[in-house]
Amino acid sequence: MIILLPLFIGLAIIGYLISKPYYREYKRAKVKNLPFNHAWQQIIAQRMPYFKQMPISLQQQLQKHIQVFIAEKEFVGCNGINITDEIKVTIAAQACLLLLNRKTNYYPQLNTILVYPSAFVKKQIAQSADGIQYTRQVALSGESWGFGKIVLSWQDSLHGAELPHDGHNVVIHEFAHQLDQESGQANGAPILGKGQNYQRWSEIFSTQFSLLRIQAAAGKPSIFDYYGATEPAEFFAVVSEVFFEKSVQFSHEHPALYQQLKDYYRVDPRHW
Ligand SMILES: [Zn+2]
Structure with a gap:
């Protein structure tokens, strides 16, 4: 009986882990x-x-x-x-x-x-x-x-x-x-949904992040807060705010980035 005890405990743990998500x-x-x-x-x-x-x-x-x-x-x-x-x-x-x-x-x-x-x-x-x-x-x-x-x-x-x-x-x-x-460390690249492409995401986000850094350094106005220029993780958080709050202007000024976020968040706040 004592020999079987670890087996029972093991089975109980496996059962718990399997049933937990359900x-x-x-x-x-x-x-x-x-x-x-x-x-x-x-x-x-x-x-x-x-x-x-x-x-x-x-x-x-x-x-x-x-x-x-x-x-x-x-x-x-x-x-x-x-x-x-x-x-x-x-x-x-x-x-x-x-x-x-x-x-x-x-x-x-x-x-x-x-x-x-x-x-x-x-x-x-x-x-x-x-x-x-x-x-x-x-x-x-x-x-x-x-x-x-x-x-x-x-x-x-x-x-x-x-x-x-x-x-x-x-x-x-x-x-x-x-x-x-x-997705691990915050780096501006969350886990993407079906049909989304990491390379495309990375290209568009890198280009737009660089643009904001240039604008911030030159003091040029942007729809995005300059805080987004500090690092890619902040850029993703800042553009997410603008996506939900200034969606029409965002989609006009940065259509490719807007499209990526629209695919990611699966909503189009322009219609709200
Ligand atoms: Zn932040």
Whole structure:
């Protein structure tokens, strides 16, 4: 009997690993089948003005994604902020915009969303012009960590939802980083969908990234924030914000890049 014990334990572990994804899907289906909370619907109507302009099928998809997202992710209030349904729904709704129209595992690496009342201060190592390293304090509206956490300023997350056409959205930015991190290190190349070509993606993104670097160095105006010129991962996050928030102008000024993002996100926000 004692000899068989390791075998039983091994079989139990294998059984658990095999059944885990099925059980997770079963739980998600149950959550999605619940009627959408009326109070949550009111929060969306109040905080996310463009929701009602989205096609009905996308509105329904988004609601189901919000239900799963809130059921699975932990929200933690920092610096004295109390986590309310308003905070959860407003953040979840924007985060789930990036998951529409495709099979998704709901940011599998992400467990916790840390929410600060407003911009939070972080220490950073910087380098002076003569090469001396020093510590400085910077105020951030959001940050995506590689080990299961996202940090967000509630004030900035709220502005992102309420001002859908200014091209800035910290929630979209940080969750784009999460998608990028699913392929390993964040490098501006997330896992592409069926029919998308990595080489084409790389060519278009490299060209457009170089263009933004030139524009930023020369102080020339761009639809994209110069912050996107710092590194490819930031470029992907910045263009994702603009894709959802200034889609018409984006598609006119950078049609090839817009097409890549349209294929990747499987939505066309020009119609919302
Ligand atoms: Zn970033």
